[in-house]
Amino acid sequence: MKNKILFISFFFVSTAFTGVAQGNFTETGQASYYGDEFNGKKTASGEIYNMNDFTAAHRTLPFGTKVKVTNTKNNKTIIVRINDRGPFKHGRIIDLSKAAAKEIDLIKYGVVDVKIETVSDTIEPPVIPDNNINLRKGYYTSELKKTSPKGYGIQVGAFKQKENALKNLKEISNKNNKPLYLYVTSNFNSKKYKLYLGEVKNKKQAESLKIELKKSGFPDCFIKKY
Structure with a gap:
């Protein structure tokens, strides 16, 4: 019995905290969402819960x-x-954040039947940008690591302020x-910051991606060759 308990504990820890997600993981059941009273409180991952982020x-x-x-x-x-444990x-x-719950019409029902699927076999660490970081000219990933994308992407934003x-x-x-x-x-000691989505090989693929993004919340986006 003792060995069985130890095995179950090891399985839970290795599943919850390893750096590789459960490939092709799917699950069906019910989803609920966080109440407003949880906004600003620390999650199990250490992040502060933000009701406007798409987290769960x-x-x-x-x-x-x-x-x-x-x-x-x-x-x-x-x-x-x-970024949290439960329900x-x-x-x-x-359990979905309030912003995520709104996207699938969960708010008005409180609880709905859902299917969940992992969309990647690798973990993408929480993005917690540091406003004090010194960003030099060039491309960065969403984790703010220097990179060199190839092909084409779609510009979805341009900003004068780093924040x-x-x-x-x-x-x-x-x-x-x-x-x-x-x-x-x-340029002349002044920096500008642009955001690009996608990385495709040719302009035909870029055109298809642009059409997709225009329909999903980026009406002014356009193609950019990296």
């Missing part, structure tokens, strides 16, 4: 896992990042599963 709680998926949540009643979907009520499999660029970097990263890049330009 799951009992076992590793922190940083991105999952697609589908309301099976209306087929509306949202991609969220796991612990029978039948419920995920606004980093805020939008976090929001777009939480909502999309496509590669996201921050591009810093420098």
Whole structure:
């Protein structure tokens, strides 16, 4: 009996905290959402819960896992990042932030039937931009690591203030599963910050991506060759 308990404990810890998500993980059950009273409180991952971010709680998926949540009643979907533990009520499999709940019409029902699916086999750590970081000219990933994307992307934002660029970097990263890049330009000691979504090989693919993004909240986006 003692060995059995130890095995179960080891399984839970390795599932919850390893750096690789459960590949092709799917689950069906009920979803609920956080009440307003939780806004600003610390989650199990150490992050502060923000009701306007697209995040969620799951009992076992590793922190940083991105999952697609589908309301099976209306087929509306949202991609969220796991940063908390729960829910612990029978039948419920995920707790959504208020912003995520609104996207799938969960608010008016309180609880809905959903299907959840991991959208990547690798973990994307929480994006917590540091406004004091010194960003030099060039491309950065959503984790603010220098990179060199190839092909074409779609410009979805341009900012004069670094703080606004980093805020939008976090929001777009939480909502999309496509590669996201921050591009810093420098001219006469003045920096500008641009955000690009996607990384495709040719212009035909870029045109298709642009049409998709225009329909999903970026009406003024346009193609950019990296």
